[in-house]
Amino acid sequence: MRAHPVPVRRPDRHPRHRVAVAAAAAVVAAAALLAGPVAPAAAGPATAAAVPAWSLHGWSAQRWLADPSAATLTTSTLDGGGLTVERRILGLPLPGPFPVLHVSAELGFDGGSADGTTFQQLDNHVATWSLLAGARARLPVVSWLHVTARASVGGGRTSVRIADQGMTTAISDRAVTQVASTGLGLSLLPVLKRGSRFRVGFEVELGYQVTTATSVHAYPEDRGPAELTIPASYASLGDVDLDGWNLRIGGTVGF
Amino acid sequence: MRTLVPILTIALAACAAERDPALDRPRLITGPIPLQAQVAYVDGALDRVVLVDVAEATPAVHTVGVGRDPIWASPTFKRDRLLVITRGEEALARGQVDEDPMLWNIDVANPDTPPVGYDIGSPFDRLAVSTDGKLAVAHFSEAGPDAQGFFRNPNELAFVDLTRPPGPDNPVLKTLRSFSSTPTAIVLSPPMTIPGAADATPRVFAFVLAQNRISVVDATYPTHDEVTIRLDQAGASVLPREVVFAPNTATAYVRSDGARDVLEVLIGNDPPPADQADANDFRPVLAELGAGGGPADVAVYDDVDGRRFILAATPGTREVVVIDADTAEFVRVATPDPVDRIVLFPADPDVPARKAVLASIGARLSRVQVLDLEGIDEDLIPRSVTTIEVGEPVMAIEPVPGRELAMLVHDDQRTVLGLLDVAYGSVSPLQGVGRLDDYAFTSSGKYLVAATPSLARLGYLDLDNLHPTDLRLDDVPARLFALPDGKLFVDHGDPLGRATIIPSPEASRDDSVVLSGFLLAGLLEE
Secondary structure, eight states, X not given: OOEEEEOEEOSOOSOOOSTXXXXXXXXXXXXXXXXXXXXXXXXXXXXXXXOOSEEEEEEXXXXXXXXXXXXHHOSSOEEEEEEEEEEEEEEEEOSSSOOEEEEXXXXXXXXXXXXXXXXXXXXXXXXXXXXXXXXXXXXXXXXXXXXXXXXXXXXXXXXXXXXXXXXXXXXXXXXXXXXXXXXXXXXXOOBSSTTOOOEEEEEEEEEEEEEOOEEEEOEETTOOOGGGSOOEEEEEEEEEOOOEEEEEEEEEEEO | OTTHHHHHXXXXXXXXXXXXXXXXXXXXXXXXXXXXXXXXXXXXXXXXEEEEEOSSSSOEEEEEXXXXXXXXXXXXXXXXXXXXXXXXXXXXXXXXXXXXOEEEEEETTOTTSOOEEEEOSSOOOEEEEOTTSSEEEXXXXXXXXXXXXXXOOTTEXXXXXXXXXXXXXXXXXXXXXXXXXXXXEEEEOOOBOOTTOSOOOOBOEEEEEETTEEEEEETTSTTSOOEEEESOTTSSOOEEEEEEEEGGGTEEEEEEETOSSEEEEEEEEOOOOTTOTTOOSEEEEEEEEOOOSOOXXXXXXXXXXXXXXXXXXXXTTTEEEEEETTTOOEEEEEOSSOOOEEEEESXXXXXXXXXXXXXXXXXXXXXXXXXXXXXXXXXXXXXXXXEEEOSSOOOEEEEOTTSSEEEEEOSTTOOEEEEEETTTTEEEEEEOSSOOOEEEEOTTSOEEEEEOTTSSEEEEEETTTTEEEEEEOSSOOSEEEEOTTSXXXXXXXXXXXXXXXXXXXXXXXXXXXXXXXXXXXXXXXX
């Protein structure tokens, strides 16, 4: 049998973390790379068609939450989507059958949410968004099929809301998080016009996203301003961790 | 690509975290249960006790795990321990484990100490605890069998020695001999020494009340045979309702519906045969004390000489009977009203009572009587009651701890109160703005604190001068407790957990603290 004290927090409502500084630095670095000169496309049979210098990606995503703390709130996947802008910055010649590896910098935004029920009584809502900067490697297997690998870091925010079905009471909390995301995907990029950079394609990516755990305290939603209410302490529910496997399906436009 | 996505989806779903089945159970919260410096809530889904500890300025929350499916919780008399009965379960689905019904003994002042679990064998749903906190008797209520199991024996009891660890002889399961009736209640005596017995150990006796019978079990030696007292020998059906004790003389007094008199049960010495290990060393000696009219309420007090008296109100004959417990001599005092409620003053059981306030709750009369108990057994002192007009029908009467004051509730809506000064015979009317659903007297006896669920406010009444004040709350109250350390605990009935802790009635809003979400404390770490 367990017995443990549960910390309570005094009124420092919605504290801000400073962990986003590193993520912001990464975003700034990626933005600088995006603004820099475009690398020339390396020549080779697989790149007979020109490789786009800029690409826009849009996708819908599902995340299968891997931590029991998330399963406490929801059994659903975290559903959402996002947008990324990518700029090719480097072409590396390779030995062997695949002559070139394209390296890009990218900057993106994604978000998602999930609903769940606990004790057949509590309605839970988990939402998160993040701003990510990173690098993507693109290996053209053939001119219309690319294998991609992606890694990005950033910062974001996670919010949790728990409401009782029978009453109007609800608690919510939110916190800044650090995010790291990886993915391995396939891009179908049919060549629309020989020699043109313009591409429209379809992408599938499987990845894993790691976020710092969010500490959740029971801040009532209906609580009035601090100066008009009795000083309060808020029980800690623990940390919710939204790590999990990501499946992204979407489209891309390159030019 | 068309087949790749479904395959990936299935594979990823297998990677998702597994959810604890406890999170999908319906959740029943038992409580709040006030303790010493804690207030307890029993969570029926997570199988845990949530303790809100208000000893410090900032409240602390502790959770203590117990067995599966808590069905009953009782504090000990001193409120320093919480006893929880868990139903257990059969492992029929994922996440379930086979577990027998258990009784958990939780040290609430030291929640880090693991609770002691006793295997009580049957899913009892009621608990009687001795006043010294050393013995507990688990028994069944009259609710009948639940949906689980096959047979249920309503005359089965589990005697638990809370001072010893669980073992083959602790608890002791015992089935009482029955005469077609089942227990309606169990009352445990304070520790009593049997006069003249070779074994001078103070014993706790369990009085098991049932239709037409009382069974007396030596709970200190539960393997010994019980003694059953038939109450229907005269032909009338009798239901014992109330038992009061005189521990110094090892005597119990029983008031019953359908009985004309108070039954005295004297626990006398009766040495057992040497060859019968389970035989009793006591024998109840019965006497009918002459109330004579079907007592509706009884009270017991000791006078300044230590003599024990029993007061029995018999509304049918409009009398109060004062019985000398040692001699069974009695004095009848006529009352103008059909008295059915007796309140002794001072209310402290350790102080000899000097007056009794007599009320006629059933008749809803707007007067009470005061009976002076000093010299009640002396022939030279006139025995009469003093009638006090209180202006409104009396619906309830409650003694104020430590004072010779009684609170009178006057109407069904509980909005009109009166404060009766027993010493002077005066009544001070009080008017409330809402229904007085919950009230408490502070441990010092200085304040009456009241709450009503329609108003986010606590009302205080200074009992020194009857000056009313109030404190605005942030939320409407649902329950109110005055804890022994002087703090006030207001539960707001929030299923997520919300309470206001007020250090004292003199404290301001800024001195108070609201604790939010404690019923979800640690939820994400379960």
